[in-house]
Amino acid sequence: MNTTIKQFFRKYLYSNILVLLIFLIANLIFFFSIILIIKNTSEEEVFPITEFVDNINVDKKQKITVNSKSTNILKEKNSWAMILDDSGTVIWEEYMPENLPRSYTSSDIARFSRWYLEDFPVLIQTLPSGLLVIGLPKQSIGKYNYFLDTNTMKILIYSVGIFIVMNFLLMFTLSGWNTRKIEKAIKPILTGINSLSKGQYVLLPKKGELGTINEELNTASQYIGKKEEARKDWISGISHDIRTPLTIMLGYAGEIEKNSNLPTETRAKAEIICIQGDKLRKLISDLNLTSKLEYSMQPLNIKKINPVELIRLVISDFLNNDINMKHKINMVVENNLNELSIQGDLTLLSRMLNNLVQNSIDHNPNGCNIVVKASTTKNYLQYIVTDDGIGLSEKQLNMLNTGLTFEGKSKSNDGIPHGIGLKLVKQITHAHKGDVSYKNNVPNGLVVTVSLPIKHVQD
Amino acid sequence: MKDKEILIVDDDLEILNIIKSIFENDGYSKVKAMSSAKKALETIYEKIPDMIILDVMMPEMDGFEFLQEVRSLTKVPVLMLTAKGEAEDKFSGFELGADDYLVKPFLPKELLFRVSAILRRTYPEKNRVIVLDSAKVDIDKAEVIRNHDKIPLTAKEYTIFFKLYENIDKIVTIGSLCQTVCGDFWDGYETTLMTHIRHLREKIEDNPSKPVSIVTVKGLGYKLVSKGE
Numbered sequence: 237m238n239t240t241i242k243q244f245f246r247k248y249l250y251s252n253i254l255v256l257l258i259f260l261i262a263n264l265i266f267f268f269s270i271i272l273i274i275k276n277t278s279e280e281e282v283f284p285i286t287e288f289v290d291n292i293n294v295d296k297k298q299k300i301t302v303n304s305k306s307t308n309i310l311k312e313k314n315s316w317a318m319i320l321d322d323s324g325t326v327i328w329e330e331y332m333p334e335n336l337p338r339s340y341t342s343s344d345i346a347r348f349s350r351w352y353l354e355d356f357p358v359l360i361q362t363l364p365s366g367l368l369v370i371g372l373p374k375q376s377i378g379k380y381n382y383f384l385d386t387n388t389m390k391i392l393i394y395s396v397g398i399f400i401v402m403n404f405l406l407m408f409t410l411s412g413w414n415t416r417k418i419e420k421a422i423k424p425i426l427t428g429i430n431s432l433s434k435g436q437y438v439l440l441p442k443k444g445e446l447g448t449i450n451e452e453l454n455t456a457s458q459y460i461g462k463k464e465e466a467r468k469d470w471i472s473g474i475s476h477d478i479r480t481p482l483t484i485m486l487g488y489a490g491e492i493e494k495n496s497n498l499p500t501e502t503r504a505k506a507e508i509i510c511i512q513g514d515k516l517r518k519l520i521s522d523l524n525l526t527s528k529l530e531y532s533m534q535p536l537n538i539k540k541i542n543p544v545e546l547i548r549l550v551i552s553d554f555l556n557n558d559i560n561m562k563h564k565i566n567m568v569v570e571n572n573l574n575e576l577s578i579q580g581d582l583t584l585l586s587r588m589l590n591n592l593v594q595n596s597i598d599h600n601p602n603g604c605n606i607v608v609k610a611s612t613t614k615n616y617l618q619y620i621v622t623d624d625g626i627g628l629s630e631k632q633l634n635m636l637n638t639g640l641t642f643e644g645k646s647k648s649n650d651g652i653p654h655g656i657g658l659k660l661v662k663q664i665t666h667a668h669k670g671d672v673s674y675k676n677n678v679p680n681g682l683v684v685t686v687s688l689p690i691k692h693v694q695d
Numbered sequence: 696m697k698d699k700e701i702l703i704v705d706d707d708l709e710i711l712n713i714i715k716s717i718f719e720n721d722g723y724s725k726v727k728a729m730s731s732a733k734k735a736l737e738t739i740y741e742k743i744p745d746m747i748i749l750d751v752m753m754p755e756m757d758g759f760e761f762l763q764e765v766r767s768l769t770k771v772p773v774l775m776l777t778a779k780g781e782a783e784d785k786f787s788g789f790e791l792g793a794d795d796y797l798v799k800p801f802l803p804k805e806l807l808f809r810v811s812a813i814l815r816r817t818y819p820e821k822n823r824v825i826v827l828d829s830a831k832v833d834i835d836k837a838e839v840i841r842n843h844d845k846i847p848l849t850a851k852e853y854t855i856f857f858k859l860y861e862n863i864d865k866i867v868t869i870g871s872l873c874q875t876v877c878g879d880f881w882d883g884y885e886t887t888l889m890t891h892i893r894h895l896r897e898k899i900e901d902n903p904s905k906p907v908s909i910v911t912v913k914g915l916g917y918k919l920v921s922k923g924e
Contacts, residue, residue, distance in 0.1 A: 479778045480707055482800035487713030490803040491720055510802075517800045542882070545870030548915045552866035555912070567914045577882070 241426045245419045252411035260403055283313055283359055283370060292319075294365045300328040314373045316356075319366045320345070327366060421446050428453040437461055464531065471527045475520045482520070486513045518594070522656045525587070529663040536581045536667060543578055543617055544569050547608050550589040554597075562603030565593060570611045578617055578690055580668050588664040591657040592621040592684050600625030604681065616670070616687040624681040628674070636674040661686070699814055700725040704735045704761065705750035705776065710799075714748060717803045718810075732756040736764055743769045746814060749793075751777045766792045772813045776801075812861060825860060826922050827908040829901040832856065839898045846898045851876055855891055859909065859919035868916040892917060 291306040300319060307330060310317055316331035324340040326332075336354060337344075345367070349360050356371040421444055428438045428450070438457035440450035492498060492506035547567050554565055589608065596606045604625035611618050628636070636658060661684075665672045670688035677683045701718055705711045708730055715728045727744065729735040732753050739747075747765065751758035758775055765773065775796040794813050797806060823834040830841040837853045839846040848856060858875045859867055873881035873888055896903040910918050 476778050479799040480710060484709045484713050486800050487717055487803055491713075491716060494720065513800070514802060517802075520800075521798070542870060545868060548868035548870060552868050552912070552915050555915070556865045569914065574885075 241423065241430070245415060245423075248418070249412060249415040252415060253407060256407040256411060260400075260407065264400075282376070283315065283372060284309060285359055285361055285370065288317075288370070289361060289363065289368065292363065292368070294363075298365065300365060302328070302330060306330075310370075316371045318369050318371075319363065320369065321366045332371070420444075425449055425453065428457070432457055432460070435460070435464070468527055468531055471523060475524050478516070478520055482513060482516055486510060486517070489513060515598075519656065522591070522660050526656055526660050526663060529660070529667060537583065538579050538581055540577050541580050541582055541585065543576060543610055543619075544573055546582070546585055546589065547610055547619070550586050550593065551608060553586075553590070554593060563597050563600070563606055564604075565606045565608065568607055568609040573610055573612060573617075576612065576617065576690065578688060580688065581664075584664045584667065588661050588686065589619060589621070591661050592619075592686070595657055595684075596621065596623040596625060596682065599623075599628075599682070612690065613687070615689060617690050619686040619688070621684045621686075622677055622681065624677060627676045627680050627682050633674050633676065696811065696814055696818075696820065697722045698724055699745035699818065700727065701746045701748065701810070702735065702738070702744040703728045703748045704730075704732055704753070704758075705748075706730055706732075706753040707750070710750070710776075714806070717806060721807050732758075732761050736761065739765060739768065743771055745771065745818065746810065747771055747773045748810070749773055749775050751775055762793060772817045774809060774813060815861065825863075827899060828920070828922055829908070830899045832860075832899070834860065841898070848895070848898065851891055852895050852898075855888070856895060856919075859917060863919050863921050866912045866916050866918050870916075872916060 288306050288309050291303050293301045293303070295301070306317075309315075310331055316329070316333065318326050318329040318332050320340060321327045324342060324345065326338045329338075333356075340348075348358055348369075352358070353369070353371060355374050357374075357376060359370045359372065361368045361370075424440045424444075425446060428440050431438050432453065438453055440453055441447070442451050442454075444450065489506045489509035493503050493510055495503065547569070551565050551567055593606055593608065596604065600623060604623045607620075607622045609618075609620040609622065611620065662672055665686055665688070668688050670686060672684065672686045675683050675685075701723060703711060703714050703718075703726065705714070705728075711728045711730055715726050718726045727738070729738065733756060736756075738744075749758045749761060753761070758777075762773060762775070765771065772794040773792070775793045776799055777796055778799045794817075795809050797809060819835070821835065824840075825832045825834065830839050832839050832848075834857070837848045839848065854876055855872055858872055869885055869888060870881065873884040876888070876891075877884050892909060893903065896906050896909055899908050900906045908920055910920055912918055
């Protein structure tokens with residue numbers, strides 16, 4: 237599957253987890269700050285007991301005096317206070333309600349220290365002189381006593397740890413599961429669009445939440461497929477129907493040309509028919525091959541190829557069949573190339589070089605010198621076809637290099653020679669994972685460079 | 696060679712006529728043309744021709760079926776004519792036993808060249824002696840006749856010479872020459888080939904350093920030049 241789609245879902249999953257992580261952290265911060273706030277509302281908030289105790293004075297005769305500050309605190313808080321001696325008798329009191337006993341047993345003390353003294357919530361502090369008891373207004377605070385042994389504490393800490401870990405796990409699984417679900421629904425659509433853009437046939441399942449979109453993609457694919465099929469059939473059909481008449485034409489024209497009983501002028505005209513007919517012949521064959529390559533109907537027949545012998549075969553083919561010898565074709569080969577071999581389709585690669593040489597010949601009818609050169613760069617084998625003919629205009633070069641003419645964006649051919657032949661060069665080069673570039677020769681002519689990746693035979 | 700009997704089978708009458716005419720104008724004296732595959736088979740049962748030129752796309756019986764019938768009977772060389780697009784892969788490796796094939800439309804001289812190459816290969820002439828600029832080569836005896844001397848060719852020299860002879864007046868690339876001697880894996884054989892060519896020239900040429908019969912086409916290969924008129 238396409239890496240962008242994969243990346244998209246991976247990013248989606250990560251952002252999902254991030255969102256949940258932020259959520260969890262924010263919650264934890266919130267939770268702990270509440271605990272801190274509650275903790276701050278401690279006894280001191282309810283009753284400033286430290287300040288109160290500071291203002292209690294005991295003299296040498298064990299006489300307890302409380303200054304006005306403490307009395308004011310009691311007043312403010314609407315509370316009362318008493319101090320009990322060791323036997324449980326009240327030895328000092330302030331604002332203490334009348335109905336409360338003035339003497340307590342140790343079991344009484346134990347009870348109210350934990351719970352309430354006659355519904356008064358009490359605070360207790362041990363002083364050197366006795367036990368200070370401060371009674372707060374009824375209903376002002378709730379008293380709860382927690383008994384936590386170390387074991388319980390441990391369990392509590394572990395539980396919090398487990399709670400956080402569980403949360404993380406849940407977060408990962410849930411968001412992962414969620415992403416998977418969305419991915420499952422969207423993936424076929426994205427792959428479908430991907431294949432459509434490459435011109436491949438698409439058939440997606442109609443089921444699922446996004447089934448209708450799938451169906452529409454299927455329809456689009458079928459529509460494109462039908463059009464392509466029609467085009468392909470048209471090309472192969474028309475080229476097939478041209479073959480027989482052209483065979484007959486070429487045959488008779490060839491006979492007239494060879495017949496020595498006929499006037500020279502007639503024979504010369506027949507020769508022209510032969511040459512033009514031959515061009516048509518090559519055109520048909522190019523047209524067929526280009527359509528096959530476009531629809532990937534032609535499987536590559538990859539074999540080990542000697543790159544120098546490839547040039548020899550192509551050039552000798554031209555020399556063996558050359559009629560007028562107006563064009564001189566030479567080969568130049570770098571020394572290190574003799575050891576090199578590449579993996580490729582011999583028929584297609586010879587066709588590619590053949591078309592490039594033919595292009596130079598067709599484009600320079602008055603003759604020119606053509607050089608086919610082979611050289612290597614670090615990772616590429618380069619075939620450079622050079623001529624010293626009339627070359628191409630900047631516009632034409634640009635079109636060939638960008639491939640605009642081949643995509644149907646330019647309506648006129650703009651004088652591009654042998655358009656299909658050069659399109660084929662591009663297709664064959666691309667089928668071999670290589671590239672082709674065109675530029676003008678100095679001082680005149682055309683330079684075409686085909687770069688093919690070198691694949692070593694060892695691997 | 697031109698007296699060999701050639702049978703052309705194609706349902707298209709125009710094509711049939713033009714092919715017949717191409718061979719007759721080139722001097723072939725026994726050319727038979729048939730537009731019906733079934734009738735053509737009947738004539739083959741009666742008398743087997745020396746060579747068959749067969750169209751692939753025919754009604755009632757296509758070229759491949761026809762070829763199978765023929766092959767059950769004889770090994771006569773068959774060249775198939777195809778309008779391409781039709782079972783092209785079947786030709787790869789000539790699985791069905793065709794000796795060669797040609798895609799329509801073809802140039803008349805291409806057809807003649809292919810057919811004469813097949814005929815030469817299938818029916819080697821007896822006492823074939825090639826006349827070169829300064830020597831004669833007896834193909835069957837694999838020897839060079841020069842100034843009444845008879846110089847034998849070694850096996851490899853003969854193989855190389857025969858390849859050049861098959862493509863007389865045409866360039867044969869270094870690779871194809873190496874391939875005829877060593878098969879598909881001929882890397883590094885080029886220098887040995889040059890030695891064999893030098894020995895061949897010593898036997899054939901008057902002046903081996905200025906060869907006129909086995910000429911070098913720089914960088915590409917060699918060409919055996921027939922004696923000019």
